[in-house]
Each structure stands twice: as C-alpha cells, then as structure tokens.
Amino acid sequence: MVYDIRTRSGAVMPNLGLGTWRMGENEAAHREEVAALKLGLDLGLRLIDTAEMYADGGAERVVADAIEGRREEVVVVSKVLPHNASHAGTLAACERSLARLRVERIDLYLLHWPGEHPVEETLRAFTTLAEQGKIRHYGLSNFDLDELTRAEQLPGGPRIVADQVLYNLERRGVERRLIPWCASRNIAIMAYSPFEQGRFRPGGALRRVAARHDVSPAQVALAWALRHDNVVAIPKAARLAHVRDNAKAAEIVLTEEDLADIDRAFPPPRRDVPLETL
Numbered sequence: 001m002v003y004d005i006r007t008r009s010g011a012v013m014p015n016l017g018l019g020t021w022r023m024g025e026n027e028a029a030h031r032e033e034v035a036a037l038k039l040g041l042d043l044g045l046r047l048i049d050t051a052e053m054y055a056d057g058g059a060e061r062v063v064a065d066a067i068e069g070r071r072e073e074v075v076v077v078s079k080v081l082p083h084n085a086s087h088a089g090t091l092a093a094c095e096r097s098l099a100r101l102r103v104e105r106i107d108l109y110l111l112h113w114p115g116e117h118p119v120e121e122t123l124r125a126f127t128t129l130a131e132q133g134k135i136r137h138y139g140l141s142n143f144d145l146d147e148l149t150r151a152e153q154l155p156g157g158p159r160i161v162a163d164q165v166l167y168n169l170e171r172r173g174v175e176r177r178l179i180p181w182c183a184s185r186n187i188a189i190m191a192y193s194p195f196e197q198g199r200f201r202p203g204g205a206l207r208r209v210a211a212r213h214d215v216s217p218a219q220v221a222l223a224w225a226l227r228h229d230n231v232v233a234i235p236k237a238a239r240l241a242h243v244r245d246n247a248k249a250a251e252i253v254l255t256e257e258d259l260a261d262i263d264r265a266f267p268p269p270r271r272d273v274p275l276e277t278l
C-alpha cells in the first residue's frame with residue numbers, strides 16, 4: 001500500500017510518486033504525459049518530482065497541466081540547478097518554477113546536486129522562500145553522507161527533510177551509511193531511477209521472484225526499493241500500463257526468501273563506495 005512518510009519539520013509525502021525526467025521535451029507527447037501523471041494521481045501516487053532542468057522547464061509545464069484543479073492532493077517537488085543556486089539565483093529560479101508550475105507554493109524544493117555556490121547560500125535562500133510561503137519544505141539531491149553531514153551543520157541545515165539519490169538494485173551503496181543516517185534523523189531518501197532509466201536487466205533470480213508474486217521484474221525492483229521506512233521511490237512512466245504496474249508494486253510484500261534471492265543476484269557492496277549519480 002502507498003503510505004505517507006513523515007519526516008522531521010513536519011513534511012508528509014507518499015512513499016511512491018511520479019518522476020518527470022524526459023517529459024515536456026516534445027509537444028506531440030504532451031497529452032500522453034499529462035494523462036500518465038493524472039492516472040498516477042488517481043491511483044494514489046500523489047507526489048510528482050520535477051526540476052527546472054528537465055526540458056528547460058518543459059516538464060514543470062506538463063506538471064502544471066496534470067495537477068490543474070487538484071493542486072491540494074499533490075506533493076509537488078522541484079529542484080534548482082546548481083549554477084542558479086546562489087542566494088539571489090535560487091530566489092529567482094523558484095519564481096520561474098512557480099510560474100511554470102502555476103502554483104503559489106512548491107511543497108519540496110531541492111538543490112539538484114552540489115555545485116559552485118556554497119550550500120550555505122542556497123540554504124539561506126531556501127529559508128527565505130519558506131518564510132515567504134513560496135516553498136513548504138526543502139532538501140538536497142545527490143549529496144553523499146559527508147556533504148550532507150556538512151550541510152546539516154549550517155544554518156537551516158536541521159530543516160533539510162530529504163536527500164534525493166540514485167538507488168536501485170544495481171546501485172546499493174547508499175544502504176551502507178546514507179539511508180540509515182537519514183532514517184535516524186527522520187530525513188527521507190528519495191530513490192531516483194529505480195529502473196536504471198529503463199536500462200535495467202532483470203536476470204533469472206529476479207524473474208523467479210516476480211513469478212512467485214505473479215508480477216513483473218520491474219514491479220519487484222520497485223517493491224524492493226520501498227522496503228525501507230524512509231524511502232520514497234519516484235519511477236518515471238509515460239506509458240499508462242507502466243503507471244498502473246508501478247502503482248500495483250506498492251501492494252507487493254517481499255518475503256525473506258525473496259530478499260535473500262535478490263541479495264544473491266544483486267549483492268550490496270562490502271565496503272563504502274562513493275555516491276553514484278546518473
């Protein structure tokens with residue numbers, strides 16, 4: 001079942017949402033993309049993840065059409081690009097995103113990845129935006145544990161509610177330290193690219209687990225990412241059949257046997273590895 005995760009600072013978000021990378025790139029696909037997001041919302045995936053980067057703002061425009069008339073149901077997440085993330089640059093980027101999204105407030109605003117501007121400046125801007133009511137909560141993306149620990153010490157750091165990172169069966173490094181560290185502080189991990197952007201190759205073990213539950217290997221991969229209490233997975237699907245499959249994945253309960261089979265096929269790293277990105 002899709003359920004709400006409550007983080008520190010009172011952010012509430014469903015543990016399964018909808019990604020939008022590669023949406024908004026092509027006018028001909030606009031209607032289908034809006035329909036996919038609307039279907040996701042109908043099926044209870046009430047979080048949409050987007051970014052000013054995606055299609056140069058085009059994905060935010062798709063989101064605007066998908067949430068029209070139902071803004072209050074949806075947790076809207078967007079991101080500022082690192083090269084815009086100075087204090088003034090973040091304030092301006094947020095205004096542009098608000099206009100494209102046609103909303104008065106972004107529920108969760110993230111720094112897309114660590115860049116040239118000191119994080120301190122970005123956090124200061126996030127604090128201003130929260131005070132102005134233009135964002136509800138803020139967080140980071142692609143921050144490894146050492147970077148997140150440093151950010152946590154800065155003014156505004158203790159109000160970081162999420163770190164959005166690459167996490168899937170083939171990218172398990174974050175399980176060693178980052179996920180537990182965030183769990184112990186009530187910070188959400190948003191797992192991006194749960195299907196390795198569609199390049200994911202399941203193999204025999206995952207197919208066997210999928211057959212036991214009468215579901216697809218992709219659904220198992222998603223259910224597996226959702227097994228942590230503090231993980232929000234944000235698969236992207238433009239095809240309606242994929243949206244339906246992803247929503248159903250939240251119903252799958254993996255057994256100890258399933259998890260052991262998965263561990264053998266996709267072993268977690270035995271030592272700390274740097275955060276991977278896509």
Ligand SMILES: NC(=O)c1ccc[n+]([C@@H]2O[C@H](COP(=O)([O-])OP(=O)(O)OC[C@H]3O[C@@H](n4cnc5c(N)ncnc54)[C@H](OP(=O)(O)O)[C@@H]3O)[C@@H](O)[C@H]2O)c1
Pocket residue numbers: 018019020021022049050112141142164165191192193194195196197198216218219234235236237238239240241242243245246278
């Ligand atoms: N913070 C960051 O730096 C960062 C980086 C990457 C992504 N993200 C976010 O995370 C979201 C998800 O990641 P992603 O888009 O990179 O990749 P993804 O979700 O791993 O993969 C998307 C691909 O998987 C296909 N797919 C979706 N559901 C499926 C299913 N049930 N069975 C089989 N195939 C399925 C999609 O096909 P169709 O579209 O044809 O349905 C699409 O080709 C992004 O959209 C974005 O919002 C954030």
